[in-house]
Amino acid sequence: MAMDMTFLGTGSAYPSPHRGASALVLRTDGDCWLFDCGEGTQTQLMKSQLRAGRITKVFISHLHGDHLFGLPGLLCTVSLNTNSDPQQKLNFVDIYGPRGLRHFLRVTLGLTGSQLLFPYAVHELEPTSDQSPEEGQLSKEMTAESGPPHPQEQPGKTITLDVSSDSYLLFEDKKFVVKAFRLFHRIPSFGFCIQERDRPGRLKTEVLKALGLKPGPLYGRLKAGESVTLQSGRVVLPSEVLEEAIPGRKVCILGDCSSVLGEGPLRLCSGADVLVHEATLGNEHREKAVDHGHSTPEMAAAVAQACCAQRLVLHHFSQRYKPSSLQKEGDEDNVSELQRQAEEALQDSGVEVILAEDFLSLPIPLRRPR
Amino acid sequence: MAMDMTFLGTGSAYPSPHRGASALVLRTDGDCWLFDCGEGTQTQLMKSQLRAGRITKVFISHLHGDHLFGLPGLLCTVSLNTNSDPQQKLNFVDIYGPRGLRHFLRVTLGLTGSQLLFPYAVHELEPTSDQSPEEGQLSKEMTAESGPPHPQEQPGKTITLDVSSDSYLLFEDKKFVVKAFRLFHRIPSFGFCIQERDRPGRLKTEVLKALGLKPGPLYGRLKAGESVTLQSGRVVLPSEVLEEAIPGRKVCILGDCSSVLGEGPLRLCSGADVLVHEATLGNEHREKAVDHGHSTPEMAAAVAQACCAQRLVLHHFSQRYKPSSLQKEGDEDNVSELQRQAEEALQDSGVEVILAEDFLSLPIPLRRPR
Ligand SMILES: [Zn+2]
Ligand SMILES: [Zn+2]
Ligand SMILES: [Zn+2]
Ligand SMILES: [Zn+2]
Structure with a gap:
């Protein structure tokens, strides 16, 4: 089964003409799973090879605008284009994210009179109080769902931390087990672990x-x-x-963070084929990065190493770092320096470092039988 | 006093890589007034010559997403950039739009933990029940403001129709009188009339x-x-x-509509220097346009003629119309055909027709003394 990942936005804080706001698509057999959806994601999707109408699941790591403001518009446009293309099947869209997300969508879609041709459900993760400073936590008053649900809103789950595994079980089906885990950021943030199930070997x-x-x-x-x-x-x-089984792949996508919370996430992400981690600012700005709840390449590398990941993909770069293609000689903030810093921290570890850019598409090859 | 208008997005329904969603800036002496703010407006602003930090007033014609989804992100980015540029003064931002806009901003900014460094107020226009079909009207339940106001939200006005003038007085100061008027659309929509005050002639x-x-x-x-x-x-x-007085200019910017409501708007827009009107689809699609609450070039021309406007600017084109610069010979939907249709309807009327494109900047010259 083919699997790849396409980065639609690799900038932090806001979208710019050079870097979109956070969004990436994990594609498995044509189904698209969208991770974060900053403003402008729908336009980035149109510029890519992907089809927005194939999105069946959306995962929002945290509620900061640069990861969320594109979601209402994306859903509306998918619906409009479904309408004009009768070939396209109407997907049920499952949306996962922190508490408050259901109310956000209900209000933004409701007040704008946005009609959707497909049903959706929002499954909310209940954060714990140690995922952010106190001022980053939403009061129950703010997330109380007032107003009628959207006509297409179906009941969603409330998912709480499973203390024994230190993770949240989002769903499992024949092919995948998907879990979330806690990160520390200015507001509660989550990482996602997509574990493909092992598949039986070929018949002899x-x-x-x-x-x-x-x-x-x-x-x-x-x-x-x-x-x-x-x-x-x-x-x-x-x-x-049967020939030997084909081990399932593991893809881990972390939201904004200055650290993972507890040991659970490291166990969960252990041996990941790909670990996507933010690197907002270079090592020399570590204090500022941590103050803002963010990471440096060195910090991202430490997580990758602790998980024994095969590949570490850096993204969510401060807009001060222009894409390599626009970099001019002598430019002060060089994004390839972020890669160098992560590689330096990972030397001899065997972890490969990849710098994401908007529209980078990364194949995730099948594992070989053990 | 210099005055000009810059189109940041001229597409309808959603933003695309070729046409942004609705947004335009009227600039007077460096102050920027933003009319509508579809998704991606902040990126379009970055690509333009304008500075988002100069925005002091925002006018939202109606709550459809293609006119609104960019506003929370724009406010956040203005704040972030204010932060990094201490030269920039902190503007109070006045935001005008239909009932429901205050709740929309409170929820989108609140749930995303968006901090703003400047205060803002939302002044809501109370629509009348004949501005849209019944299903387009928001229940009081949906616009009830639940949750705490944003720390920077200041009290805003509720503005109701002044029946005698058939318009809404938004504000008046030494330089301008700004009013709104009612349009018919799928949801309540408004037009805005910016009347510059006459200025005394030079001293002899x-x-x-x-x-x-x-x-x-x-x-x-x-x-x-x-x-x-x-x-x-x-x-x-x-x-x-004193030399003869310099008559004030009049700029009228209409939201999405299939018609203006009543005679008041035509009186208000009478003799406009510039009238901006949507033309979503060509004359041959009139039935479809009206069904969706939209206008054709012919319909826009009729409004311009009834107002004796000097210039009619068409915008809000269906994404099927590519910008002229991307048009290929033989393309079926040609945006210049929309201009031709409006010109045909206006022949001998003396009204000039202009086709807006993203980033078109239109100077609005001083009037000559009468
Ligand atoms: Zn972020
Ligand atoms: Zn964040
Ligand atoms: Zn529109
Ligand atoms: Zn509309």
């Missing part, structure tokens, strides 16, 4: 033939891990007729 | 000298329209010592 057709088994439903049951008893009484174990 | 210095008057405070009083009594008892009338 030679062995099956030798056992006298012809292609049919039994093949499916063996592949699904069931033992099968032949008419002769012989029990065939899946392990006899 | 020869005459003043002959009267024995030396430069000083008396000059100012005469210029302000006061009569002055000399020590000799001679009364000097302003009309004796």
